[in-house]
Amino acid sequence: MPPSTTPPPARGIDPQALLAIRDLELRARVVVEGLWTGLHRSPYSGFSVEFTEYRQYSPGDDLRHLDWKVLARTDREFIRKYEEETNLRCLFLVDTSRSMLFGSHGWTKADYARTLAATFALFLHQQRDVVGLALFADGIADYVPPRWRPGHFRRIVAALEREPSGRDTNLAHALGQAALLARKRSLIFILSDFLSPVAEWEAALGHLTAAHHDVRVVQVLDPAEQSLEFGSAAVWEDMETGRQLYVDPQQARAAYREKFSAHAAAVRAAFDARGVAHQVVTTNQPLDFALLELIQPRGAARRFGQRRIQL
């Protein structure tokens, strides 16, 4: 029997096991470690930062940058010169509104989105890329400017670990603020459920893309939100507005799916129209797969609107 050429089915990290880890940083490191092992053969030409050149030491230079090995070997003083910043500035926009607190599997969309953001931030941080973070609900509530410096990742993780205090989602406002904050051309990841009407934020998204930012969207959804295979006949309450309705899911399921599909199509159309890479992840999906999908087609997506990141 010839050996099978079929690759083994991909097995990612079980989200339940991953999200059981309380420490967000540790969670991110678990994912990123696996990610590096999967990437080590990839011809991925990164945009990491190395030193650029040596120059002769002159009095007054900071001795921390003196290359001691060269001094030992050649008995000459050289100062290592580095690139001031990387070629990639990355800003994560993470939705912290109440609707993100929904979860039908024991963990919420917010947990998933925070883990995703932290993991990707760690990945970029390890590549010496400049990473920033903005948490938003009805506006940007928390902002960590894009930097690269030792301990910066911890600041990001600390911001992500804060309990969300927002209630309503005002994506348009948040995107407008982000456009003001990101002055330089950046890679902007938006992690949200995008459940609000498309018309509310479509224009703001256009402003971001018009500013030549590389905007990529990760739409985090709960499987129950897609199928409404969830709950029982009861009084249902909107997590953001508090509006209450008596809902029997068996009766409401068909109409819900229809409306939700229409909304999803509208969202997709809005992103496609503006060349925004759009990826839908559900919270029962392995997280590392989602991450791989995000980072692998990067080269192909250099041109805005050329292709959409797909799962």
Add this chain to the structure above:
Amino acid sequence: MNFLSPWFLAGAALIAGPIIAHLIRRVTRERQQFSAMRFLQESPPRLSKRSRIQHPLLLALRCLIVAVLAAGFARPFLRTEIPLLPGTGTPQSVVVVLDDSASMQRAGLWPAARKKITDLAASLKDGDQFVLFVASGGVTEVISRETWLKTAADGRTDLVRTALAARSPGWGPTQLDSAIETAVIQWEQMAEATDSTARKKLVVVSDFAAGARIAGLAGLPWPKNCEVALETLKPDHVANAGLQWLGWAVGPEAAPAAGVPARNGAPPKAVARVRVVQSAGEIAPVLSLQLRDARSDRALGPEQTLTVPPGEAQVALVPIPADAPDGPLKLELTGDTENFDNTLWLVRPTPREVTLSYYGAHSTDDLKHARFYLERATAGWKDPVVKFRAMADPAPAAVPAAANDFAVVAEPLAADRVKTLRDRLAAGGFALVLLNEPAMVETAAALANETGWSSLTPKLAGAGAQPHALLGKIDFQHPLFSPFADPHYSNFAGIHFWSPQSLLLPAASKAAVVARFDDSSPAVIEVAVGKGRLVVWGGEWSTAAGQWVTSTKFVPWLQSLFERSVGGAVRPSVSEVGDTGRLVTGAAQWRNALEAGTTYVNTAPAQPGVYELLEEGGVARLVALQVPAAESNVMVVSPDDFEKLGVPLRGGAGVAGVADAGRAPRPPPGTQTSAVLEGRQKLWRWLLVAAAGLLAIESLFSYALARRESGAPAPT
């Protein structure tokens, strides 16, 4: 099943609490939060066959707990344990105690009492027995069982009506306890004489004024199968004001400077202290006091106006004007609707006088004889007032007999003087013979009208120092020495007698030895001579003869000696009807000082007023009898007080009491007995235990339900 506190059953309404909670919980629990509500439409409500109430068994359990608790607090009891009274065919023994105390003088009470008792008698069957007592101080049987049984059945009501018509309320105190006790004794006799299963009923008809004495009911052995009905009479006027005697003012209150007005510049003779008591209720607070001559009814002095708020009392000082007669007075209170206690009778005590006749030719400054000490020891006494009279010089026959003659014989008397003195003794006089020499024994024997007395010299002890005799054995029961009976004062061992004299009494002598010297020879003897008495003291009274006259016991002993000669210790001159024991102890004769011809011999008067009291062996004096002060307190005794004393109260049909004004509403009939029954059965304890058990079951049940709903396995 009956309940002692049925109003607690209203607590069962709390059952609504668990029901509402079960309804509310269902709504509150079934809620679902969702993020994508924008895409949802409201579903039409489905018809559910299931009851809206969740966990009906748990709800029933909780309702049962509330109901059991409410029933427990309502204190249930079973009526079946009550010994059912025999039916109408069973004869009953009815004892009626009618209170005829002074407070029953109030308007409207006596006719109501008569009607009530007559109606009760009319309702009795032929075989029933009936006894009627009236109680005011003492207990008097008005209709005995025999009289009742002898009377034809159709004439019994008339018998009661006639007997009551002849009576009127008295003036004595309300002593319900002794009256009820007498009735119970009578009742037991009736029970023994008749069928022991007869229904026994004691009916007390009274106004139940708060001044009634009921303390004696405690511990009274009540027979079985009995009931006591309290018939409270309602007067026409609820409120009352009364006068109470406090006494004659002494000290600063008696002085004119203390605010007591002097009339015409002359200070008052005396000042009377009285208390004006107002009962609570609607009553005019302004009252007035007027002093009058009891004989002529003439007003003395101005009218005194008082303002006494209801429920309070005020002490008033009433001056006796200088021109008031020395006879009895009365003080009248006006402004009150009930007059029975509005008059106080006043008698000013007159000091008793004793004429001390000293037989002895001794000068008043002679320290070696008794006269010196007697004159000084008796000077300034208030009662009795001693008037000293030396009997040395005048001829015995020329001396008129004084009212209270007290003779002190300090020297041997001649036979004629002995005879004269003995006659006075026989007529009620008093004499003291001092054996200051052996020859005095003959005089003493002659006065005692006895023979065979001989002189005896007691042996003296303490030969080394000054030899002396002591009083060895003293009869402290005797009135002469009874003031020293207390162990604090009974030590006579410090009094030395240096020259005692004693006498040897024959066996036939009637003399009583009151005290003996330490060699057992008589020291003090007393002999009755006719109506009078003779006291013989063994020795002279002087500092040369011993330490007796300088001891602290000398003057008190003299006081008791002289009081004995005038009829005993000082007695009050004012008391209350039914409490004459303070005025007189033995047989006495009472004569109404205001109405001539009314005399009571050996029995105290039953009406207030002023009386001339003549005790046997004493002198006549005026005394006043007042309406008992407690009768003025006309507030009504609560039936609870009777119940606390163990009286088996029962308000049955036909004996329902009349609620009095200003009194708590009477508990419904049967409440007292119900309380006893409930106290015996204590069903509430079992109900509380049941509630606790149900509570435990409910806790386990609800815990198991909660575990089941949350998916966890229920505990096994």
